[in-house]
Amino acid sequence: MNLPERYQSLLQRIHLIESKQAVQLLAVSKTKPIEMIKELAELGQKSFGENYLQEALAKIDILPELDWHFIGTIQSNKTKLISENFSWVHSVDRLKIAQRLNDQRPDNLPPLNILLAVNIDNEATKSGFLAEETLYNAKLINELPKLKLRGLMAIPKKRTGLENQRQPFKKLRELLEKINAETEAKLDTLSIGMSDDLEAAILEGATIVRIGRELFGKRSNSN
Ligand SMILES: *Cc1c(COP(=O)(O)O)cnc(C)c1O
Numbered sequence: 001m002n003l004p005e006r007y008q009s010l011l012q013r014i015h016l017i018e019s020k021q022a023v024q025l026l027a028v029s030k031t032k033p034i035e036m037i038k039e040l041a042e043l044g045q046k047s048f049g050e051n052y053l054q055e056a057l058a059k060i061d062i063l064p065e066l067d068w069h070f071i072g073t074i075q076s077n078k079t080k081l082i083s084e085n086f087s088w089v090h091s092v093d094r095l096k097i098a099q100r101l102n103d104q105r106p107d108n109l110p111p112l113n114i115l116l117a118v119n120i121d122n123e124a125t126k127s128g129f130l131a132e133e134t135l136y137n138a139k140l141i142n143e144l145p146k147l148k149l150r151g152l153m154a155i156p157k158k159r160t161g162l163e164n165q166r167q168p169f170k171k172l173r174e175l176l177e178k179i180n181a182e183t184e185a186k187l188d189t190l191s192i193g194m195s196d197d198l199e200a201a202i203l204e205g206a207t208i209v210r211i212g213r214e215l216f217g218k219r220s221n222s223n
Contacts, residue, residue: 076096
């Protein structure tokens with residue numbers, strides 16, 4: 001299949017899954033050339049996710065009219081450029097990062113949409129808020145005026161089988177519901193589901209699925 005065919009078949013796959021919520025496709029374009037992004041943009045795809053700041057900035061410079069989401073690990077010395085150039089950040093994993101993004105968001109831009117990255121399987125090697133510290137941090141981050149706290153993001157451990165894959169997503173959805181019930185935050189976004197588990201994620205309430213390989217084909221490195 002070529003790129004337009006993969007795009008149409010992915011959209012169909014997403015829309016065939018029964019869900020109450022609207023599901024938005026975030027095209028994860030890391031390591032992929034600008035020509036492929038242009039081709040998808042011409043087919044109507046607006047939202048793109050990038051992990052590596054320098055690579056992303058070069059692309060944003062060429063296609064500033066698209067909706068750019070930062071989904072990669074954030075070093076604190078990179079927050080200024082992220083805050084100035086993106087409309088969404090999915091990977092806020094520490095309070096300090098949120099504070100810096102807030103302080104560095106330019107006044108002429110609308111609030112930056114923020115998702116808290118949750119380490120939903122308690123993995124020692126993974127960053128992100130632990131489930132039990134997320135509510136407290138959501139409360140604080142929700143007060144920051146240049147940010148708009150929209151929801152939660154997670155990348156669970158690899159699991160096989162639909163029922164196994166649903167478990168961590170369910171846990172994340174329940175955490176979002178708890179935050180909405182017990183704080184002033186009004187979270188409306190669950191960024192879950194990648195190429196191998198998008199069905200499970202949509203069944204558990206994904207509103208954004210982040211898809212790379214299934215759309216663009218395999219990446220040459222393992223990023
Ligand atoms: C690379 C990446 C994706 C896309 O993963 P695929 O398996 O290629 O669909 C989604 N989210 C994040 C945070 C990523 O780094």
